[in-house]
Amino acid sequence: MVVWERPEPPERPAPAPLSRERIVRAAIRLADADGLDAVSLRKVAAELGVGPMRLYGYIATKEELLDLMVDAVHAEIRPTGDGWREVLRSLAEATRRAAHRHEWLADLIGGRPQLGPDSLAASEAVLAAMGDIDLDTVVPAVAAVNAYVVGAVRREIAERRAERASGMDQRQWQASYGPYLRRTLATGRFPALARVVHDGPHLDADETFRAGLDFLLDGIAARVVG
């Protein structure tokens, strides 16, 4: 069969240039838009105009992709300010803001050791800015702030999602914790809880976060003095 009647080989699209960075950015785009469940290797690959198996040249496992995503977000987290207290506070708030930009971060953060370069760089920046406080205080202080932030952010995002799902605005949600909770509290089985919901303070997310953070920083301050 001569060339002219032989079909051309199937149009082979120039292989899209790929890199871990490109892959991670695509994954983050998907997660930002539709949540972590929307991140599948097939969808990430499709986003890049590429077959799914192609990704395995850059990552060994989907878990590794998630690690890379978390590390990439840590590039956005840098402490600012002078003095250990401002440094720790800015660390906490930068992390929280990152979780607001990338809600899926709440699902992953704290869930595995963070040893990527951007995470290490964030830790480095914090430690370097902590001044001359002795390490015996610095290490547990930074660890405690990080732990607090992880838990606070997870709860905040979880509540935000629940609110969004229920279609209630924040005040309704906080006032009643939903009709279910109202009915449950009305049973009288949880009197102390009912009193808190009824008479307690109605803090918004910012206030709650800062109140807890201030407790922690105050407690650290008591050890730092010297």
Next chain:
Amino acid sequence: MVVWERPEPPERPAPAPLSRERIVRAAIRLADADGLDAVSLRKVAAELGVGPMRLYGYIATKEELLDLMVDAVHAEIRPTGDGWREVLRSLAEATRRAAHRHEWLADLIGGRPQLGPDSLAASEAVLAAMGDIDLDTVVPAVAAVNAYVVGAVRREIAERRAERASGMDQRQWQASYGPYLRRTLATGRFPALARVVHDGPHLDADETFRAGLDFLLDGIAARVVG
């Protein structure tokens, strides 16, 4: 065809009696043994000698099953002791112990609002034991302790898993993370971090948890007094 040569109807096993509690216990058994990934509706159903779709009479969604699992564990979490400080400390440590018994809890805790009866009962017990401190302090204090515990427990379990992976498969650990960290710190790009790793305190998990918790409780104490 007469009776004797007509086959009996197929042996129909008596349907296993089911309940949410039984389902949740089976799921927890699986998760305790093999981690959260081992909890699939098919496996839970098999554990109970039942078809997978049977479970949908008791739960609407797998997420609901996970919610039930978390709530069930909260039945093990009750504060003890006298005075707000002991109450909060025992709450934190009871939660941590629960996560030690059920490592998968670290994957779920804080990830969604906990409004089940056992979770509410735990909150009720805490609030009821907090004494006469004004609600403006109690509410953020309890919230802060819970946030800290969530983050601290997640990190601790994450580290424990990494350690165990290194213990069970030492070659893999030696081939990857250990030397990776050493090499990375040796680059000199993270001097403050390297100094901490080299000269810093080496706290074990108990000490780290308690150090952070003490910071937080100290900070709360400052507001409680006045």
Next chain:
DNA sequence: GTATCGCTCGATACACTGTATCGCGACCGA
């Protein structure tokens, strides 16, 4: 005593997941 209704259960099906395998085509060194 018999016909019928409704409901419960599980088999089947579907779309989708992460990943192993493998053959084809393109490039590179000789």
Next chain:
DNA sequence: TCGGTCGCGATACAGTGTATCGAGCGATAC
């Protein structure tokens, strides 16, 4: 120009959550 190597992606597989639906039972109505 050939042969080997290698990277790519099509295909495959086991497993997932869940929708659908038919069969069989028990209870109900005559």
